[in-house]
Amino acid sequence: MWYWLFKYVLLGPLLYLMGRPKIEGGENIPSNGPAILASNHQAVLDSFFLPLMVRRRITFLAKSEYFTGTGLKGGFQRWFFSSVGQVPIDRTGADAAQDALNAGVRVLDQGKLLGIYPEGTRSPDGRLYKGKTGMARLALETGVKVIPVAMVGTDKMNPIGSKMWRPAKITVRIGEPIDFSRFEGMGGNRFVERTVTDEVMYALMQLSGQEYVDIYAATVKNAAPTKTAATPKNAGAPKNAGEGDAGSASKAPTTPDADRLPDTQAG
Numbered sequence: 001m002w003y004w005l006f007k008y009v010l011l012g013p014l015l016y017l018m019g020r021p022k023i024e025g026g027e028n029i030p031s032n033g034p035a036i037l038a039s040n041h042q043a044v045l046d047s048f049f050l051p052l053m054v055r056r057r058i059t060f061l062a063k064s065e066y067f068t069g070t071g072l073k074g075g076f077q078r079w080f081f082s083s084v085g086q087v088p089i090d091r092t093g094a095d096a097a098q099d100a101l102n103a104g105v106r107v108l109d110q111g112k113l114l115g116i117y118p119e120g121t122r123s124p125d126g127r128l129y130k131g132k133t134g135m136a137r138l139a140l141e142t143g144v145k146v147i148p149v150a151m152v153g154t155d156k157m158n159p160i161g162s163k164m165w166r167p168a169k170i171t172v173r174i175g176e177p178i179d180f181s182r183f184e185g186m187g188g189n190r191f192v193e194r195t196v197t198d199e200v201m202y203a204l205m206q207l208s209g210q211e212y213v214d215i216y217a218a219t220v221k222n223a224a225p226t227k228t229a230a231t232p233k234n235a236g237a238p239k240n241a242g243e244g245d246a247g248s249a250s251k252a253p254t255t256p257d258a259d260r261l262p263d264t265q266a267g
Contacts, residue, residue, distance in 0.1 A: 003083070006083075006253065010200065015045075015048055015049060016052075017043060018157065018165055018166075019049060019167075019169070020165050020167075020170065021052065021053055021170045021172065022053075023171075024172070024173045024174065025173055025175060026053070026054070026174055028174045029055070031056075031058050032111065034110075034111050034112060034113070034114070034142065035113055035144055035146050036114050036116055036139055036145070036147065036150065037050070037107070037113055037116065037118075038127055039056075039119050039148075039150070039151055040117070040123070041123060041148075042122060042152055042155035043151075043154040043157070043160075044122070044158055045157055045158040045165070046094070047060060047115070049151065049170050050113075050115060054174075055250075056113050057113065057258045058112075058113045058115045059087060059112050059115065060114075060115040060249075061088065061100060061103055061114070061116070062085050062086040062087065063088070064088040064089060065086075067081060067082065080212035086101050087107060088165060089103050100134060101138060104116075105138065105141055108142045109142070114138070116135045118131035118132055118134075118197060118204075119131060119217045120132045120216065120218055120261055121217075121218050122160075123155075123210075123217055124151055124160070124220050125151070125220070127210055127212070127213050128201065128205055128210035128212045128213065129212075129215065129216060129220070130213070130214050130215055130216050130217075131137075131197040132197070133190070133194060133196075134139035135196075135197060136167065136193040136194075136196035136200075137188075139180050140176075140186065140188075140192070140196065141191070143181065145177035145180075146177065146196075146200055147175060147178070148174075148178065149173065149174055149207075150204060150207035150208035150209075151170075151172060151208075152170070152171040152173065153168050153169050153170040154170060156166075158167075167233050175203050175206075175207050178203065180196050198238035201256060202238045213240065214238070222265075
């Protein structure tokens with residue numbers, strides 16, 4: 001109940017007023033049945049405007065920290081995310097990747113829409129970063145289609161580090177569903193997972209018009225500012241279907257399964 005109250009009464013009208021949102025390609029969202037919505041991630045508001053503009057309910061895998069906070073803020077976050085039906089996952093344990101995968105599979109098995117941000121965290125500078133393969137694991141495990149989604153303008157309404165929203169024009173672009181049935185039975189193959197992920201990131205790059213950077217966003221966030229190297233526009237763009245992921249091994253995260261976590265709602 002709270003999901004629809006927030007969408008149509010408590011929060012939706014304010015978002016419409018400040019964002020004047022529009023949706024393009026809404027017909028690509030199926031009227032029923034499971035699907036993975038894979039979106040770029042530029043601002044916290046992505047998780048507000050995407051559900052606002054899609055008629056069907058969307059479930060995100062939310063990091064467990066949103067459900068364990070203390071004090072007034074922690075209590076409000078716990079109530080809010082529980083009320084709108086988000087699914088908490090612990091990203092720190094040894095079994096985090098498998099636990100997140102299991103949670104995503106349960107959502108999709110119920111015929112729901114699952115929202116995922118393949119970059120793993122918000123973009124630190126507005127560019128599109130290398131996708132983690134957790135999304136691919138889910139797609140290969142369940143056989144559901146992946147629908148690329150580009151959020152445009154949320155970073156203008158909710159700039160990095162800003163405390164207040166500011167009026168901006170928001171556009172939600174929905175791409176055509178991508179069917180990965182050609183890889184049936186190949187789940188668990190890291191090369192296939194990377195190919196699937198890169199195909200989705202390529203679609204996101206085309207939809208959003210963002211510059212693509214072939215490193216993880218978390219790497220940039222954790223690095224010292226002086227060590228962050230700029231990448232020319234579209235340099236190292238993700239390979240399209242079947243083109244592989246040459247050279248990615250040297251950039252692999254130090255935690256074995258860190259790259260394979262299905263992304264959560266924020267970062």
